Amino acid sequence: MKLQTVVDIKPSEWKIGYEDKILMLGSCFSDEIGEQMQQRNLHVTCNPFGTLYNPLSIAQAINNQLPTTNDQLPLVEYDGLWHSMAHHGSFSRPTKEEAEQAVRASVETMQQALDEATVVIVTFGTAWVYEMNGETVGNCHKMPADWFTRRRLSVEEIVHAWQPIIECYPDKHWLFTVSPIRHIKDGLHENQLSKATLLQAIEQLTLPFREGAGIGCSYFPSYEIVLDELRDYRFYADDLVHPSSMAVNYIWERFVDTFCTPQTKNELVLQHKRWKHEHHIPLHRFRTGAD
Secondary structure (H helix, E strand, O other): OOOOOOOOOOOOOOOOOOOOEEEEEEOHHHHHHHHHHHHOOOEEEEOOOOOOOOHHHHHHHHHOOOOOOOOOOOEEEEOOEEEEOOOOHHHOEOOHHHHHHHHHHHHHHHHHHHHHOOEEEEEEOOOEEEEEOOEEEOOOOOOOHHHOEEEEOOHHHHHHHHHHHHHHOOOOEEEEEEOOOOOHHHOHHHHHHHHHHHHHHHHHHHHHHHOOOOOOEEEOOHHHHHHHHOOOHHHEOOOOOOEOHHHHHHHHHHHHHHHOOHHHHHHHHHHHHHHHHHOOOOOOOOOOOOO
């Protein structure tokens, strides 16, 4: 008796290994998978601008559409902090000068990571965007709702933003995913419309490469794994929105099976054992020797 619908994923013809430099961008799900990579000593840079959820803000981060000279950065003061509307709240600072310094450092980190990356993994979280003065923001920083206009991106807008980026970096392999994290604050139906928009956009971006036009642009079905294969609240965290650690570990295993050679898999296991040993907290710290 089958009690589970397994998502069929064919092993990728191209592989990810320790010789690669990986750039992870997008929603907090990308942070989760990036952490799995860091624990196994892969060369990975995660979200230099902080967690970003919508495709336009991620594209703007890649394009580095921020001045790096002494020009004024797009910073807004609110509730005692200076915020970059293109960045996650972790870049907010008490003074404008500190915020500018943090933002400029992130731009440099992004540019270096992008230049060196052989693989860029992008996770789209939502097609809903918030705009301030006609510009899409990466984070609202809990500012008043009437400062923003909310709308859902179209498939065409997403493709228009991302196609030039992919074409500009033909030496990299682009791997797209859709975050399985549900944005229930948008509404359950609205969340489904959003995910469908993201999936259709990625389909249009990856289709030419699946048909042999160029090297690397593909899709990994993390969204489908959670919704169709793990479709049970046992695989969600207490908030019933984010995947549980068990679900993240399972997705990681499917990812490794898809993109890693047997030799790389063995090395990943070895490196993770070393990481766990280094981060092990003994039950009795005053004792010597292994517990």
